[in-house]
Structure formats: structure tokens, C-alpha cells
Amino acid sequence: MNPSRFDLIAYSLPSAPTSMLMMMLIVYLAPFYASEIGIELATVGFIFSIARLWDAVIDPVVGNLSDQTRSRFGRRKPWIAVGLPLLMVAVYFFFQPPEGITTSYLAVIAVLFYMAITVVQIPYLSWGAELSRDYQQRTRINSYREAGTMIGVIMVAAIPLVFLRGTEPGVQDIVRVFTYTVLVLLPLTILPSLWLAPQGMVLETQRFSLWKALGTLRVNKPFQCLMLASLFIWVGGHIYNSTSLFLMKDVLQFSPANFLWLMVVQYAVGLAMLPFVVRISARIGKHRALVFVGMAFFLVLPMLLLVEPGNITQVVIVYALKGAVTSAIWVIPPALVADSIEHGILEGAGDDTALYMSLYFFIQKVSAAVAVGFALPLAAVLGFDPQAIDANSSFAGIKFVSVILPGLVALPAVFLLYNYPIDEQRHAEIRKELEARGINTGGVV
Numbered sequence: 001m002n003p004s005r006f007d008l009i010a011y012s013l014p015s016a017p018t019s020m021l022m023m024m025l026i027v028y029l030a031p032f033y034a035s036e037i038g039i040e041l042a043t044v045g046f047i048f049s050i051a052r053l054w055d056a057v058i059d060p061v062v063g064n065l066s067d068q069t070r071s072r073f074g075r076r077k078p079w080i081a082v083g084l085p086l087l088m089v090a091v092y093f094f095f096q097p098p099e100g101i102t103t104s105y106l107a108v109i110a111v112l113f114y115m116a117i118t119v120v121q122i123p124y125l126s127w128g129a130e131l132s133r134d135y136q137q138r139t140r141i142n143s144y145r146e147a148g149t150m151i152g153v154i155m156v157a158a159i160p161l162v163f164l165r166g167t168e169p170g171v172q173d174i175v176r177v178f179t180y181t182v183l184v185l186l187p188l189t190i191l192p193s194l195w196l197a198p199q200g201m202v203l204e205t206q207r208f209s210l211w212k213a214l215g216t217l218r219v220n221k222p223f224q225c226l227m228l229a230s231l232f233i234w235v236g237g238h239i240y241n242s243t244s245l246f247l248m249k250d251v252l253q254f255s256p257a258n259f260l261w262l263m264v265v266q267y268a269v270g271l272a273m274l275p276f277v278v279r280i281s282a283r284i285g286k287h288r289a290l291v292f293v294g295m296a297f298f299l300v301l302p303m304l305l306l307v308e309p310g311n312i313t314q315v316v317i318v319y320a321l322k323g324a325v326t327s328a329i330w331v332i333p334p335a336l337v338a339d340s341i342e343h344g345i346l347e348g349a350g351d352d353t354a355l356y357m358s359l360y361f362f363i364q365k366v367s368a369a370v371a372v373g374f375a376l377p378l379a380a381v382l383g384f385d386p387q388a389i390d391a392n393s394s395f396a397g398i399k400f401v402s403v404i405l406p407g408l409v410a411l412p413a414v415f416l417l418y419n420y421p422i423d424e425q426r427h428a429e430i431r432k433e434l435e436a437r438g439i440n441t442g443g444v445v
Contacts, residue, residue: 003131003198008144010196011131013189014080014124015148017182020156021091021117024178026241028171029095030372036172039103041385042377045242047107049373055114056365059122063358064210066123067350074199076127076354083119084190088183090116095179114365120190122361126354129338130200135427138335139281143274146330150271155181157263171245171256203351203439216349222422223340223356229416230333230363233294236410237329238371240301243379243402250384251395253309262319269323270330277328286332286339287420294328295414298407305403334360339422342430345439375401 003011030048034041062079069075090113097105131141159181160174208216217223248254254262281289300321307314337360341353382397422430 002134002137003141006196007131007198008141010193011128011141012144012148013193014120014186015145016152016155017185017189018117018121018124019149019152020178020182020185023153023156024095024175024182026238026368027245028175028178030242030376031245032171032175033106037097037101039106042380043103044106045372045376047103047110049369051107051110051114052365052369052372054111055118056362056369058115059118059358059362059365060210060214060355062118062122063126063354063356064213064352066126066354067213067352068207074127075202076123076130077194077199079123080120080127080190081194083116083123084186087113087116087120088186091179091183091186095175122354122358125334125361126357127197127200129334129341129353129357130202131198133201133342133431135339135424136282138338139278139286139331142331142335143278146327147271147274149330150267150274150327153267154264154271157260157267160257160260174256174260203345203434208350208352210355213350213352213355216347216352217344217355217359219347220340220344220349222343222420223337225416225420226333226336226340227359227363229413230360231367232410232413232416233329233333234364234367235371236298236406236408238368239375239409240402240406242368242372242375243398246379246384246398247304247402248315251309251398252304252307252315254312254315258312262315265316266319266323266326269320270327273324273327274331277331281332281335282424285420285423286336287417287423290328290332290336291414291417293325294332295410296325297322297329298410300325301403301406305399336420336422339427342427342434343422346430346433375405 030041030044033039033044066075066079069078071078090109094109094113097109128141128145129138132138156178160177163177245256245259248259248262249256277289277293280293284292300318303318303321304315307318334357337356338353341351341356344356345351379398379401382400384395384398
């Protein structure tokens with residue numbers, strides 16, 4: 001039975017504050033610690049890279065433990081309920097550090113934050129994959145969740161503009177307002193979601209330990225192809241994300257407040273484009289929609305080189321174009337990951353939904369670690385220093401790293417995804433074969 005609209009709205013509620021966390025982390029935390037706290041940029045990049053790599057390592061562990069969990073509340077909800085208070089504590093100390101902190105403080109609290117967000121995020125995303133086993137319904141489920149994600153990103157941009165109106169907010173002001181807002185929203189969204197949204201369907205298959213479950217993935221070639229493509233996409237995307245604020249503030253001369261409004265434009269357009277992404281995915285297949293719509297994001301980025309410093313009209317147009325293609329990158333890959341799970345079961349793996357999702361986010365987090373650990377030092381090597389901006393500063397390095405390099409890195413994903421083997425027809429065939437083996441996938445229509 002497919003989830004109702006009410007079910008999907010209830011399920012999607014936590015995606016707003018969790019996306020606020022991740023967007024603030026990606027866009028603001030490195031500049032916050034480098035520019036406001038005074039820790040050297042290369043050191044910030046190194047610490048964030050190590051913390052994200054550690055986070056990526058524990059993702060599959062949490063995923064496997066979640067897959068093994070059995071309770072009357074399902075196998076996802078207990079983890080989210082336990083992770084909520086841990087996450088709230090970590091958020092406060094990560095985003096509101098005391099005065100006079102050392103690099104050791106930053107390293108420890110970054111690791112603790114990533115552990116806490118993993119305990120919530122991996123079970124949450126896996127829960128969505130289990131709400132339906134239908135190819136098209138999974139795109140619909142993801143579109144609801146990512147609508148919440150985009151609302152969260154818009155809130156990241158809009159909330160400081162509301163609470164700090166009449167001022168020229170700096171990065172530290174924005175981070176402070178954000179911290180207290182998200183600490184309120186986390187329980188106000190997660191608790192109703194746990195209470196109101198259905199648990200989802202668990203297929204009765206063999207349960208494996210972490211190492212055995214990882215071993216079974218060797219036979220899942222479509223999943224391996226998807227992970228490699230995702231690696232290229234997310235390394236490219238995170239190279240841009242980790243440098244975008246420097247590009248906008250120091251090169252194009254837009255204030256943090258301007259940058260916030262531009263984020264509102266991008267994600268408002270992305271939110272409006274979600275129905276289009278769902279429709280085009282149904283028409284040409286998710287993988288082709290990701291190639292033709294999502295990958296266009298990297299073609300739009302170089303248009304920022306044509307923007308005159310301070311020209312708000314030009315930059316709004318570019319951000320609107322970015323928004324028009326952004327939602328495909330958010331919605332489609334997790335749905336493709338979910339479709340590959342049934343293929344794995346057909347090949348002898350278990351219903352290890354959280355393990356699959358954790359590996360997808362392992363790729364995202366490794367990508368973020370590689371990107372921030374590579375992009376920021378590379379920009380510094382090429383002559384960019386955010387603490388020494390003057391009329392003689394060279395911006396060629398930050399321009400190349402921010403808007404040209406991401407597309408070059410992401411390009412191989414096009415060739416990997418164009419002929420991806422699991423389309424709607426093949427997925428229906430897989431479900432029929434599983435039903436014939438006595439594994440109930442919710443029926444095939």
C-alpha cells in the first residue's frame with residue numbers, strides 16, 4: 001500500500017531542520033571558524049576533512065545496527081528518538097563554541113557532531129526507502145522529503161534576514177541565530193514525525209553482520225556503478241559548496257545578507273521545480289533525468305564568471321538557473337539507491353536498506369572531506385587568502401576552484417549514469433521475481 005499525502009508530510013518534517021544543519025555546516029562553518037574564530041584556513045579544512053572521514057566510517061556501522069534492530073516501533077524510529085537529544089547537545093557546542101577555543105576543541109566537537117547526526121540521519125533516510133517498494137512512488141516520497149530539505153535551506157537564508165533585519169549581519173551573527181532556531185525545530189519536527197508517520201515495510205530476508213552484508217554488495221553491480229557516479233557528482237558539488245561563500249563575498253562583492261537572499265532564490269526555484277523533476281523522471285527514467293537535468297548544475301556554475309561584481313540582477317539570474325536544476329540532484333540519487341536494494345536481494349543480499357543508504361551517504365561525506373580538504377588548500381596555493389583581501393589580491397585561483405573545477409570532476413558521472421541498468425521496467429521484473437520466491441514486496445501493479 002502506498003503512503004498517503006498525510007503520511008509523506010509527516011515523514012518529511014525532520015528534513016527541514018536536518019538540512020539546515022548540513023547547509024550551515026557546508027557553507028558557513030568553515031568561514032566561521034577561519035574568519036571569525038581565527039583558526040588558519042588550511043587547519044580548518046584539515047580538521048573538517050578528518051571529522052567527515054570518521055563520520056563516513058561510522059555510517060555503515062550505524063546502518064547495519066539499524067537494519068538488525070527489531071521492535072514494536074520498527075527498526076528506524078528507536079534510533080532517531082535516541083539520537084535527537086545527542087544531536088541537540090552537539091549542535092550547541094559545535095555552532096556556539098566558547099571563547100578562546102583551540103584546534104583540539106574543534107576536532108573533538110566536530111567528530112561528536114558527525115556521530116550524532118549519523119544516528120539520526122541514516123535511519124531517517126532508510127525509513128523513507130521502506131515506505132514503498134514501487135519505482136515511481138519512491139520518486140514521490142523523495143520529492144516530499146526534499147521539499148522539506150529545500151524549505152530548510154530557504155529557512156537557513158531567510159531566518160537571519162528576519163531576525164537580523166536592519167543590520168548588516170556577519171557570519172557569526174547568522175550562525176548564532178541559526179543555532180537557536182534549529183534547536184527549537186529539531187524536537188518540534190522529529191517527535192511528531194515519529195508519532196504520525198508509518199513505519200514502512202521490511203522484507204523478510206536473511207540478516208547479515210556488517211562484514212557479511214558488505215560482502216554481499218559485491219554482486220550488486222548497478223549499486224556499485226551508482227556509487228561511483230555519486231562520488232564524482234558530490235566531490236564536484238562540494239568543491240563548489242566549500243568555496244561559494246568566499247567567491248560571493250570576496251570576489252563578486254556581495255555581502256552575507258546578499259548571499260542569503262540568493263540562496264532563497266535558488267531553493268525557492270528548486271522547490272517550484274520538484275513536480276517537473278517527478279514528471280520527467282516518470283517519463284524518461286530517473287537515471288536519464290539525473291543526467292539531463294541534474295548534471296546541468298555544473299554547466300550553470302561558470303556563468304558566475306560573467307557576473308559583474310555587485311550586479312544583483314545578473315547574479316539572481318544565475319542563481320535561479322542553478323535552482324532550476326538543483327532539485328534533481330537531491331531527489332533522484334536516493335531513489336535510485338532504493339531501487340538497487342531489491343536487485344541486491346535478488347542476488348542473495350539481505351534487505352539492508354540502512355546499509356545501502358549509509359554507503360550512499362558515506363560517498364557524500366567522503367566527497368565532502370575530499371572536497372574541503374582539497375579545494376581550500378588549493379585555493380590558498382593559488383594565491384587566495386580570505387584574511388588578506390585588498391585591491392591587489394588575485395582571485396584567479398578561487399574562481400577556478402569554485403566554478404570550473406566542479407564540472408571537470410563531475411563529468412565522468414554522465415557516462416556512468418546514461419545507460420544505468422535499473423529502469424522502471426527492470427525494477428518491476430525484479431519485484432515479480434522476488435514475489436515468485438515468496439518475498440512480499442507489497443505487490444506488483
